[in-house]
Each structure stands twice: as structure tokens, then as C-alpha cells.
Amino acid sequence: MRSRLGELSLGTLFAATLAFLYLPIAVLVGLSFNESGLPTAWGGFSTRWYGELARDEEVRDAALSTLLVALGATALSVLLGTPLAFGLDRLRSRTLDGLVFVPMIIPDIVYAIAFLSAFNLVFTQALGRQLGLWSVVLAHATFGVAFVAIVVSTRLAHFDHSTVEASLDLGASELRTFLHVTLPQIAPGVVAGALIVFTLSVDEFVIAFFTAGIEVTLPIKIYSMVRFGVTPVVNALAAIVLGVSIVLVLAALRLRGREAHP
Amino acid sequence: MPRRRLSGIALASPALLWWAGLLVLPVGLVLAYSFFERGVYGGVVYEWTLDNYRRAWDTLYLSVLGFSVRVALETTAISLVIGFPVALFIATRPPRWRTALLVLCILPFWTSLLIRTYAWIVILNDEGLANRALRSLGLVDSSVRLLYNELAIVVGMVSTYLPLMILPIYAALERLGPELGEAAADLGATAWKRLWTILVPLTAPGIAAGCIFVFVPSLGNFIIPDLLGGGRRQMVGTLVQSQFLEARDWPFGATLAVSLIAMLLALVLVQAWLGNRALGEREGPARAL
Amino acid sequence: MRHRHARAALLVALAALVVAAVASVAAARPQQSVTLTISNWDAYTPEDLIPRFEKATGIKVKLAKHTTNEDIMGKLEAQGGGGYDIVFVSGPFAEALRKRGWAARLDHRKIPNLKNLYPGAWRLAYDPGNRYSVPYTWGTTGLCWRNDLTRQPRSWWDLLRPAPALRGKITMLATDRWLMLPALKVLGYSINTTNPAHLRRAAALLKEAKKHLLAYDDTTFYSKLVSGEAHLVQAWDGWCNYGIAENPKIKFVIPKEGSDLWVDTMVVLAKSRNQDAAHKFLNFVLRPDSGKSITELVLYKTPNEVAMRRVKKELARTFPNLAIPPKKLLTFETERDLGKAQPLWSRTVAEIVG
Numbered sequence: 058m059r060s061r062l063g064e065l066s067l068g069t070l071f072a073a074t075l076a077f078l079y080l081p082i083a084v085l086v087g088l089s090f091n092e093s094g095l096p097t098a099w100g101g102f103s104t105r106w107y108g109e110l111a112r113d114e115e116v117r118d119a120a121l122s123t124l125l126v127a128l129g130a131t132a133l134s135v136l137l138g139t140p141l142a143f144g145l146d147r148l149r150s151r152t153l154d155g156l157v158f159v160p161m162i163i164p165d166i167v168y169a170i171a172f173l174s175a176f177n178l179v180f181t182q183a184l185g186r187q188l189g190l191w192s193v194v195l196a197h198a199t200f201g202v203a204f205v206a207i208v209v210s211t212r213l214a215h216f217d218h219s220t221v222e223a224s225l226d227l228g229a230s231e232l233r234t235f236l237h238v239t240l241p242q243i244a245p246g247v248v249a250g251a252l253i254v255f256t257l258s259v260d261e262f263v264i265a266f267f268t269a270g271i272e273v274t275l276p277i278k279i280y281s282m283v284r285f286g287v288t289p290v291v292n293a294l295a296a297i298v299l300g301v302s303i304v305l306v307l308a309a310l311r312l313r314g315r316e317a318h319p
Numbered sequence: 320m321p322r323r324r325l326s327g328i329a330l331a332s333p334a335l336l337w338w339a340g341l342l343v344l345p346v347g348l349v350l351a352y353s354f355f356e357r358g359v360y361g362g363v364v365y366e367w368t369l370d371n372y373r374r375a376w377d378t379l380y381l382s383v384l385g386f387s388v389r390v391a392l393e394t395t396a397i398s399l400v401i402g403f404p405v406a407l408f409i410a411t412r413p414p415r416w417r418t419a420l421l422v423l424c425i426l427p428f429w430t431s432l433l434i435r436t437y438a439w440i441v442i443l444n445d446e447g448l449a450n451r452a453l454r455s456l457g458l459v460d461s462s463v464r465l466l467y468n469e470l471a472i473v474v475g476m477v478s479t480y481l482p483l484m485i486l487p488i489y490a491a492l493e494r495l496g497p498e499l500g501e502a503a504a505d506l507g508a509t510a511w512k513r514l515w516t517i518l519v520p521l522t523a524p525g526i527a528a529g530c531i532f533v534f535v536p537s538l539g540n541f542i543i544p545d546l547l548g549g550g551r552r553q554m555v556g557t558l559v560q561s562q563f564l565e566a567r568d569w570p571f572g573a574t575l576a577v578s579l580i581a582m583l584l585a586l587v588l589v590q591a592w593l594g595n596r597a598l599g600e601r602e603g604p605a606r607a608l
Numbered sequence: 609m610r611h612r613h614a615r616a617a618l619l620v621a622l623a624a625l626v627v628a629a630v631a632s633v634a635a636a637r638p639q640q641s642v643t644l645t646i647s648n649w650d651a652y653t654p655e656d657l658i659p660r661f662e663k664a665t666g667i668k669v670k671l672a673k674h675t676t677n678e679d680i681m682g683k684l685e686a687q688g689g690g691g692y693d694i695v696f697v698s699g700p701f702a703e704a705l706r707k708r709g710w711a712a713r714l715d716h717r718k719i720p721n722l723k724n725l726y727p728g729a730w731r732l733a734y735d736p737g738n739r740y741s742v743p744y745t746w747g748t749t750g751l752c753w754r755n756d757l758t759r760q761p762r763s764w765w766d767l768l769r770p771a772p773a774l775r776g777k778i779t780m781l782a783t784d785r786w787l788m789l790p791a792l793k794v795l796g797y798s799i800n801t802t803n804p805a806h807l808r809r810a811a812a813l814l815k816e817a818k819k820h821l822l823a824y825d826d827t828t829f830y831s832k833l834v835s836g837e838a839h840l841v842q843a844w845d846g847w848c849n850y851g852i853a854e855n856p857k858i859k860f861v862i863p864k865e866g867s868d869l870w871v872d873t874m875v876v877l878a879k880s881r882n883q884d885a886a887h888k889f890l891n892f893v894l895r896p897d898s899g900k901s902i903t904e905l906v907l908y909k910t911p912n913e914v915a916m917r918r919v920k921k922e923l924a925r926t927f928p929n930l931a932i933p934p935k936k937l938l939t940f941e942t943e944r945d946l947g948k949a950q951p952l953w954s955r956t957v958a959e960i961v962g
Binding site (some may be wrong): 067068071074077078079080082085088135138143145147148149152153154156158162163164165167168170195199202210211212245246250252255259260276280284292295297298299302304310314 | 564
Binding site (some may be wrong): 350356357359361362378380382383386423444445466467527545550551552553558561562563564565567568569571601 | 655676678679682683685704706708740776782783784821822823824825835836837945947948950951953955957958959961962
């Protein structure tokens, strides 16, 4: 018997959670249209801050840099983390399973200093290469791998190996089996892990500040902008980032639209 | 060596090699500073000492740790209570909608944490939306202090780390497919019991991952206690960072970091060793591939 | 099977994007002329300064930003004093850089505009004679308040033991040197004290004061004043001006117990390979028109006597603290590096805040 109450309460909770998560967003979007400079007084509707933002080259550059870094770090993390999850699954070592969490438990500042010292020694002093966005990608990927590996492992934990066996028994090659039997089953884990790494990278400040050389990512730029309080320009920026994200995601969903979900 | 182990090592090695070079070595060196002395003007003097560890054993730092653990636990508990049903909701929607709903939950996190935190300040301050709502609903007579205290910190943390709870639980739930749909459809009195006894153990790996994903960063966060807490309470993240930056005392910072990492490592290893918590019991027969 | 290919295609596209990204940023940038890499606080360099310098000298400038002294010092430490040609840091940090051997000994012959400085700016305790640093801006710390919301404060006690009406409506600076300042001044101690007993007594006062504090705030204290969330805040004079610019009811005062003289300086790093160009930059900043620009656009005082005389007089009427006579500033102590006592200070602050 279908319980309406159960369905309804789950749905209500979801809606309430979304409201909670989007409350600060609504506030900052609202403030981005505030003519007055401060969040306490409403000076009337205005788009002047968006205009100012459009003229700000530094912000545009920083946003692009951040996107590149996040994509790079996510790709690397998936490429390294997915095989790691499989490796762990086969090695069946509980200690190793626990050690995979280590990259997550190291404080940001320790990473920041460790990476900068190491990169400085190896790349700048020995090889003469200046740090930049690429070094941030390396840094972010280092802890990103752990997130992907862990999340994919949760999918592998109850993975039904009999499907793989069946496929092989039926004569499919290992590669085909991997692509058509294994991968679809772990795909949500990979996607979830990738989303986590992307999200973390996009907003990461401390490590980026230390490893970016003189490049500027968006979090770095925003940190220096809010020194004077959150002007509506900053809110306009957040609103635009949100808008662009929505557009990109809608586009991506369109592309996947017809895909059947396993 | 059985073929399974060999292939396991092969698969794991790119990541492990990466970590050997980019994680263990650099981070290890920084943590090793904990055994040396601070230079008079900063920097590290290579004189072996255990003084730093003696200094770290101090009620001041323990109380900062205690406060941080409390806040992190509160955050994790609340995120779990909210995150599990949310993940369940998403996982029981028609497949077309799932990714969209998931992304809807994540989207706020692609805007800056700093800006969102400042938005919370606007919402929670004495003349902010929250207080105005409370007053107009007649629930309070005058403004309640919702900001620059533990409440504000927890609210900020939950709103920041909730997706890190939702995502892994969703990933675990999603795999359950049809059984999940049934469980959700029957959500009534006995169904809750069913939920408890069947669903939770099956998604235990996801829950454990989610809890760690939320607990660990909450512990180390320094922005939210600084802004929403008004800098009135220090948390472990601020403390460690301030040793490296403000105090320019890398050895002591390394000491605190080592202590923190050791604690969390113990937590994580215990959880892994308890078997079906972290990465799951290997159900089903072992398959040589 | 189409979706499999779509997924593969997406992966390939992502990989291509990654390669492109890495390639584009790793591509060597050919250097046609000398480039100076400078790090300063955001919005602390007047917009016209660098373009004018580039035009006048043909030297290119890459301006990096840092948000706090501690951040840039951390980076320098991790890079062994390298990575930049010039850094803007506050006095005590300039001293620390000198003691670490990372600050270049300046060749004053290459900075003739040093003559524009006030005589007093040659005797700053963190670097007497300006041998390793050149002062950029200076000022003091005081009380910034709304004269329509509260009476004029006169003493640091107004902050430390506020009247009932002010409780919960004040903020203090969060950085260790300035957090301790009010207590040290009322107790009559040096702001550079390393005496544990002094620090203990100051800490006791500050712990008491914390009970009535709204928050510790280094950056948004003036917007709290503008919004009325706070009625009285501890503030640097220049920052208070940003508040005054938004609301003329905001005023600044130096408490009667006195305060500090903080100085932000420019340091050339010893490892810089562009020493000559760096000296030219320092010299350019010391030009009267540069100094005038700094004060007029950034609203801070500079130790450049010739420049200060050229600053628009009306500015001082709107922002009275721009007219604080250097004589008065020079009666205050200036912050110095605390050397071995830095960890003790940090622990004291952790006790107060924690």
C-alpha cells in the first residue's frame, strides 16, 4: 500500500532543504540588484553592479582560471581515483581502505606549504618553471583522488561480480565487459565523486593562493575583494557564477537527455 | 601472487605513486618540522627537540580541540538527519530527474563560500531576515542573538557541507534500484522499521563516507568560525593555520597538525577495520577477474 | 549504443580541455622587457601608479595581491625568500625579512626621492635609516565611532570596559599586534613587550572585554558601523576613512593613552634579479605626484612630506585623520618584530580568543 504520508513528508523535507540551501543565494542575488552599496539599506533596483563587473577584467580572468583548474583537477582525480577504487577492491586490505582517507585529513595550510616548498624546489629552482594554474591543478588533484576513490568504492562494495562473470562467460572481452557491464554500474559513483572534487576545487582558497604563483583564481580574487565588505559587485559575481552554472548544467543534462539510466 | 592481487596493485599504483611523490614526501617533510626548533625570526632550525610536543599537551589546545569536535559532531549529526532523507528522496525519483535534483543541491556550492557566508550574516544579524521573521510572527519580542555564536557556526557549516553528505549516500542508495522503490512506496509504520533494518546497513558505506566527508572538513574549517562566529571562538583549523602564518612557528604548527592528523587517522582506520563501515563488506563470492 | 559513444566523447572532450588548459598556462611567455613581480594588498595601489610607472620607465609590472602580511610571509618562507621582486609588508615583517637575510640592502643613490620623506621617517624603529625598506604609508590605530549613536570616546577604556549602552555593539581588531594594543596602552606597557607578566595582565583585561564584544573583526568593522550593527570599533585610521566616506557621522579619535605608529613598507627581495628596476620602482613611488595619488585615492597618509603638502586641502576636511601631524604620530611606538617572543604572543592571543 502506498503511503502518501511517507511520500509527502520526504518531498516536504526536500523542499525545505532546498529552501535552506538557497536562502543565502536568494539574499545575495537580491542584494546584487541593490542600488545602495550596503546590505542593510535597500536603495532601489539597479543593475549598475553588473555593469561594473562586466568591465572588470581581473574578475573575468580569475573566473576562467578557476574553471580550468577545477576541470583539470576533476579529470585527473577521476583518471587516478577510479582505477584506485578497483585496485582497493581487489586488494581487500582494510588498512589500505582506511589510508585512502588520509589526503582528506591533512589541514589545508599544511598542504599549501608542503606543495609550495616542493614545487619551488623541484620546478622553480631546479627546472626554472614558474608556478601557475598548472601547479594548482596538481595540488587539487592530490586530494581529489581520495574523494573519487572513496565514493566509487562505495559502489564497488556491493558490486555484483556475477554480472561480470556472466559477461565473460558469454564471450565478451575484458574491455567490453568493463565498458558495458562494470562502468555503467559504477558511473553514478564516478559522477558523484567528480562533482565533489569539482565543487571543492572551485572554491578552494588557501592551497590555490600558495601554489598559483602570480595567477589568480576566483576564490583568491574574492578574498581580496571582500576586504572592504561585501559590495554588491561581489554579490553580482556570485549571481553570475550561479547563472552560468545553471546554464552549463542544463546544457549537459540536455545532452544526456536520452540516456537510459541503469 | 594470485592474479587478483597483482591486478589490484597494478590498478592502484598510478594513484599510489602520485601520492608517494606529491603527498607523502612534501607533507611528510613539513610534518617532520615538528621535531625541530623555530628560528628566532621564523623558519626552521635543524636542532632535534621534543619540546613542541610537550607544548602541545596543554589545556588551551585541548579545549580548542574539544570545541571543534563538538561543533563538527553537531554539524555531522544534523547533516546526516537531513541528508539521508534528501538522498533517499532523490534516489527514488524517476531516473530522468535524479541527476537534475542532485545538481540542484550542489549548485549553491559553486558560488563562493565566502560570499554565501556573508549572506548568512545578513540573514542572521539582529536586523536581518531571520529576526524580522521571528518578530513579525510574534515568536519573540526583541531580536535574538543568532549571530557570532555557536548556533551561527553550525548553521553555516551545515549549509556548507550538506552536499558532501548527500552525494555519497545517494551513490550508495541509487544502486539499490527496485528494492528502494518498494521501500519508499511503502513508507508507513512497518516500512520505517524496514528502512532501518534493511536500507541503512546496505548504505552503510555511503553513510560512513558522508559522515567523514562532513566531519573532517568541519573540524578544519576556519572561515566560518571567523565570520559567523565573530572570531570569538577558535577552532582547530584556525589554530593550526595561525601557527604557520601568524606565529610563524612552523615546527609548532607541524606538531599540532601531526596531532590532529593522528587523531583523525585513528578514527578513520578504526572505522575501516570495523569492516562493513567504511568501504563495505565484500558481499558475494570473491571473483577472480 | 549511442550514449556510450556520447560518454566516451565527453571524456575525450574533457581530456582535451585539460590538455589545452595545462598547455596554455604552461606555455612560456616570452619576456621582451624587464618585468617586476610585486605583491601588495588589493586596492592599496592607486590605479594610475603602475601604468604611469610602466610608461615612464618601460619596465613592466606584474602585480600580485595578498590579503594579509602573514599570507605573503608564509609564501616567502616556503619559497626561501624568492618568487617576487618587491613585497609590500608592514614594519615588523620588513624587520623579519631583514633578519632572515631576504631583504636586499638598498642603494640609496638609486632612490634620490628618499629626500621627500619627513625627517622622522628616517628613524623608524623596525628599520632605522631605511636601509632595507622604504615606507609607503603610515598611520595609527584608534577608535572609530558613530557620533549619532554614541558619545565621543576618549580612552581605550571605552572599548575595554564599555558603558552598558555600548555592550554588544563594539568590535576589536583580530590581528595579534592590534588586539593586544588597547590593553597594553592602558597598562602603560610597550607594544613590543616580551614580558610574560605584562602579557598575562593584558590578557586578563582582554578576556574581560571579550564578554561585551560583538565580534573580532579586521575587515568589515567599518561596514558594521555604517549599518549600525556596531556603534564603536577599534580601527586603523585609513580604514576608518572608508567608513567616513559612506557615512559622515563616523568619526575617528586617538585615545588619550596613546596608540601605535604603524608603517606599511616596500621591501626589495635579495633574491630578486631585477634590483635596478626595483630601485626605480621605489623611487617612482616616492615622487610627490605618486604620494599625492596614494593619499587621495587610497585615503591613507604617506610619510612623503612633499607629497602630503600637495594633497587637496578639502580632503582633510572630510577625512580629518589625514591631517594628523607626523610629529604626533612619531610620539608613538612603532611595531617591531617580536623575535623569540612571537609564539608567546600567539599563545596569549589564542587564550583570549579560544
